[in-house]
Amino acid sequence: MIGDRIKELREKRGLTQKQLSEDPYLNLNINTLASYERNLREPKIDMIVKLAHYFGVTTDYLLGVSEHKSDENSAISKQIPLSDKSIDFLKSVPPELQPTLDLLLSDPNFENFLLEVMTYIYSLKHGESSESVDIISYKLNEEINKAGSSYTPSEITKIISRLLPRLQQAKVIEALERLINSMVEHDKRD
Structure with missing residues (x-):
């Protein structure tokens, strides 16, 4: 569910609910954020887009429709069935080792x-x-x-x-x- 993804992304960034809710880009009430994370409420589409942009993931990932965090990785995985971790590893290989x-x-x-x-x-x-x-x-x-x-x-x-x-x-x-x-x-x- 979307709340689980929001919580996962927030925790990966090392942010508390308070810190995330106070970000001026999101302009999000802490109680609203808490209800999203507990899957009691779902954010409106404009908030989904903002959260996806904020965390640098696709809206599909945030909604749980895709396991791939980026459009690029999603496109690659359609041709070669690899996880984001594998794709990111291959993209991060230093030029001298390629x-x-x-x-x-x-x-x-x-x-x-x-x-x-x-x-x-x-x-x-x-x-x-x-x-x-x-x-x-x-x-x-x-x-x-x-x-x-x-x-x-x-x-x-x-x-x-x-x-x-x-x-x-x-x-x-x-x-x-x-x-x-x-x-x-x-x-x-x-």
């Missing part, structure tokens, strides 16, 4: 690297992919049976579950190495 960032993002190995990172993060956050554990367990179980060991399939699965994050971390490192090597090769050609 060629490196461009090279990184345009490298054909970058997608594979991202997929490995996502798999690794997912495994840490949600536990390992049961499919990966099952495949590795099956292969390992075959090898152990050939060797005549007495591990049960559930014990093997537990062992692999402990090892899988390390295996996935190694895959991330390998993908990063491929990406770096590819970027170095590209740099040598230029």
Whole structure:
């Protein structure tokens, strides 16, 4: 709701309700502001426009229609689904690092690297992919049976579950190495 957004923006600026209400541009009664923030009242359209301008956000953001604070970020997100934080980060990259960032993002190995990172993060956050554990367990179980060991399939699965994050971390490192090597090769050609 709009009151939550007003409060969030006010607090991010480190302002009290009193300080915001006393701003001559807004000419806002403190009780009115408090009722907005508690979602007991909604501001009129002219006040919505003033508040959006004051905080440097779009009226759509203030109204909760958009998650993007600026028109520019909203337009970018329609083409590339990124958050304001990601868009702002990309826009803030120093000019001397932009060629490196461009090279990184345009490298054909970058997608594979991202997929490995996502798999690794997912495994840490949600536990390992049961499919990966099952495949590795099956292969390992075959090898152990050939060797005549007495591990049960559930014990093997537990062992692999402990090892899988390390295996996935190694895959991330390998993908990063491929990406770096590819970027170095590209740099040598230029």
